[in-house]
Amino acid sequence: MKKIFEVPLYPYVKSEDQNAATPARHPVIVVGAGPIGLAAAIDLAQQGVPVVVLDENDRVSWGSRAVCYAKRPLEILDRLGCGDPFVDKGVVWNTGKVFFDERQVYRFDLLAEDGHKRPAFINLQQYYFEEYLVNRVRELQAEGKQIELRGQNKVVSVDPGSGGVSLLVETPDGPYQLRADWLITCDGAASPIRNMMGLDFVGRVFEDNFLITDVIMDADFPTERWFWFDPPFNRGQSALLHKQPDSVWRIDLQLGWNIDKEEEKKTENVIPRLKAMLGDDVKFEIEWVSIYTFQCCRMEKFRHGRVLFAGDAAHQVSPFGARGANSGLQDTDNLCWKLKLVIDGKAPDSLLDSYDVERVHGADENILNSSRATDFITPKSEISRVFRDAVLDLSEKVEFARPLVNSGRLSVPCVYDGSPLNGADDTAMPSRTRPGAPAVDAPIEGGWLIDKLGGRFQLLAIDAQAPGELDVGGVPIETLTFDTRKTPSNAVRERYLGEAPSAIYLMRPDQHVAARWLTFDRDAVVSALQAAIGRA
Amino acid sequence: MKKLTTTPNIVDPDGLYAELLALHDGREEDESHAINARLVLILANHIGDRDVLRQAYALAAPELAPNNA
Ligand SMILES: Cc1cc2nc3c(=O)[nH]c(=O)nc-3n(C[C@H](O)[C@H](O)[C@H](O)COP(=O)(O)OP(=O)(O)OC[C@H]3O[C@@H](n4cnc5c(N)ncnc54)[C@H](O)[C@@H]3O)c2cc1C
Numbered sequence: 297m298k299k300i301f302e303v304p305l306y307p308y309v310k311s312e313d314q315n316a317a318t319p320a321r322h323p324v325i326v327v328g329a330g331p332i333g334l335a336a337a338i339d340l341a342q343q344g345v346p347v348v349v350l351d352e353n354d355r356v357s358w359g360s361r362a363v364c365y366a367k368r369p370l371e372i373l374d375r376l377g378c379g380d381p382f383v384d385k386g387v388v389w390n391t392g393k394v395f396f397d398e399r400q401v402y403r404f405d406l407l408a409e410d411g412h413k414r415p416a417f418i419n420l421q422q423y424y425f426e427e428y429l430v431n432r433v434r435e436l437q438a439e440g441k442q443i444e445l446r447g448q449n450k451v452v453s454v455d456p457g458s459g460g461v462s463l464l465v466e467t468p469d470g471p472y473q474l475r476a477d478w479l480i481t482c483d484g485a486a487s488p489i490r491n492m493m494g495l496d497f498v499g500r501v502f503e504d505n506f507l508i509t510d511v512i513m514d515a516d517f518p519t520e521r522w523f524w525f526d527p528p529f530n531r532g533q534s535a536l537l538h539k540q541p542d543s544v545w546r547i548d549l550q551l552g553w554n555i556d557k558e559e560e561k562k563t564e565n566v567i568p569r570l571k572a573m574l575g576d577d578v579k580f581e582i583e584w585v586s587i588y589t590f591q592c593c594r595m596e597k598f599r600h601g602r603v604l605f606a607g608d609a610a611h612q613v614s615p616f617g618a619r620g621a622n623s624g625l626q627d628t629d630n631l632c633w634k635l636k637l638v639i640d641g642k643a644p645d646s647l648l649d650s651y652d653v654e655r656v657h658g659a660d661e662n663i664l665n666s667s668r669a670t671d672f673i674t675p676k677s678e679i680s681r682v683f684r685d686a687v688l689d690l691s692e693k694v695e696f697a698r699p700l701v702n703s704g705r706l707s708v709p710c711v712y713d714g715s716p717l718n719g720a721d722d723t724a725m726p727s728r729t730r731p732g733a734p735a736v737d738a739p740i741e742g743g744w745l746i747d748k749l750g751g752r753f754q755l756l757a758i759d760a761q762a763p764g765e766l767d768v769g770g771v772p773i774e775t776l777t778f779d780t781r782k783t784p785s786n787a788v789r790e791r792y793l794g795e796a797p798s799a800i801y802l803m804r805p806d807q808h809v810a811a812r813w814l815t816f817d818r819d820a821v822v823s824a825l826q827a828a829i830g831r832a
Numbered sequence: 833m834k835k836l837t838t839t840p841n842i843v844d845p846d847g848l849y850a851e852l853l854a855l856h857d858g859r860e861e862d863e864s865h866a867i868n869a870r871l872v873l874i875l876a877n878h879i880g881d882r883d884v885l886r887q888a889y890a891l892a893a894p895e896l897a898p899n900n901a
Binding site: 687 | 862865866869870872873874877
């Protein structure tokens with residue numbers, strides 16, 4: 297049977313646009329059908345914005361790539377109408393263990409709290425991730441949404457004008473031109489478009505190589521993330537073992553800087569390394585072998601007029617915090633509702649600058665965490681190695697050193713503290729749901745809070761009164777009312793009220809909190825909404 | 833903000849100095865570095881207060897934080 301990554305999922309078909317006398321113009325073109333480009337397209341199509349996705353390829357991602365997806369991206373996928381297949385197929389895990397030499401020195405539990413629809417993390421091969429998104433695209437097409445996926449359409453030049461963006465696209469039938477009001481660039485870490493526009497990508501390369509393999513084996517290792525420093529099977533280096541669906545296991549082996557990549561990649565050299573780790577009698581089959589050097593970089597700005605960069609094209613991190621695709625999904629989650637309001641003329645063009653502000657903030661947080669983890673795993677100087685080893689030595693003996701052991705701080709949702717879109721706050725309420733924060737899920741009568749949120753502005757009236765519907769200059773606000781005496785647990789009260797007797801939350805279409813008050817006040821809500829759409 | 837103690841705080845300073853150096857007696861240089869690193873971590877955790885520690889860093893590496901010393 298052919299594997300999903302061998303099958304063209306969106307084979308090239310000649311488009312009408314290729315015969316057009318003058319270049320066809322589209323409201324939004326997305327470049328790149330990786331996880332982030334697909335998510336952007338689905339989000340826009342769901343909101344009724346016609347969208348065309350161009351990819352030079354015609355199938356899902358090749359090689360060992362993303363594995364771990366956090367709760368927040370799963371909630372975003374739910375909002376995109378397709379969370380279930382990911383969670384049904386994915387491997388749910390909560391425990392991480394860190395070993396030094398042969399001893400366990402540290403352990404973390406991701407799920408400290410219940411009352412959430414989605415688990416803290418799942419593991420799933422990136423090729424499934426992309427396949428399920430393509431399935432969602434097909435579903436939307438069947439519903440009549442205008443969303444088009446063009447395989448073997450390679451963007452070879454871009455002219456970003458103030459009135460629109462012109463593209464030259466190469467296909468098996470030759471090149472053609474396209475125009476777009478807005479271009480969303482999700483063409484990956486090497487971003488050809490970023491290069492064509494002469495924009496830089498600044499950051500740090502970590503001088504190290506990692507042998508990343510996916511192997512198929514029947515092994516009885518537990519469903520946990522295992523990370524080793526200086527294990528007997530990879531002396532002086534680190535290793536990682538993680539389970540994926542279909543009995544596929546991800547194995548990372550740190551190799552160091554001065555190696556011969558071609559030699560190391562040869563099967564006859566990989567197999568003994570894996571046997572040393574897994575034991576001689578474990579039977580396995582290799583699915584992928586790659587050697588990666590990691591870097592943490594970002595563009596200075598993610599918005600360049602009518603060109604908006606998202607995902608790896610805008611920022612790249614080393615994978616130890618699983619922050620790549622996870623943060624890319626938060627990019628499009630942030631971008632698409634803003635773009636829709638701007639396209640509809642309901643918000644000023646400057647609202648898109650807040651995409652830049654909020655997601656640069658997110659990228660910096662991810663780069664900080666990923667760089668710190670990588671500096672721990674790959675010490676950048678002799679003295680940083682001395683301190684790293686001191687932490688590991690001590691972690692075996694004393695508790696205080698264990699939280700210093702850093703094998704990756706896993707992706708958590710970004711809070712847009714300090715965003716110009718944030719409105720009023722009330723400190724009687726919990727900090728975790730402050731303006732800028734994503735909604736915190738909680739069980740409600742008949743289901744989950746998170747499933748009720750998103751796609752439009754909403755007021756949550758918790759033990760409070762508010763009108764059922766509002767309209768602020770063409771932007772509707774829907775009200776959801778909750779009586780905490782009737783919710784199935786204390787979670788809504790704990791997560792949204794805290795010390796407050798009642799609360800009104802203004803929620804953005806991306807499920808983030810815009811502002812909150814003790815009671816409803818029309819003027820206050822109107823001005824918070826104006827601020828949240830950049831009109832203030 | 834708590835202030836870093838910069839006045840003499842140790843009884844028997846000569847004894848302290850000798851004990852500290854004795855830790856390194858007959859060690860290879862890399863062993864000594866490892867001991868020092870462990871010691872810094874242990875003491876930093878004991879102090880706990882990041883403000884106090886930052887004053888200590890500034891005192892130890894003044895060129896990095898001219899305004900903090
Ligand atoms: C070893 C490894 C482990 C990882 N683990 C994780 C993890 O556990 N969790 C996580 O969240 N992330 C992880 N990541 C990161 C994750 O893989 C990336 O963040 C993610 O793939 C980014 O998606 P993207 O859509 O931005 O870019 P890509 O997936 O790179 O997609 C870019 C797309 O653009 C297309 N394209 C490029 N140029 C053109 C052009 N000129 N014209 C048309 N199309 C073009 C390409 O064909 C491709 O389909 C990992 C990465 C690696 C390498």
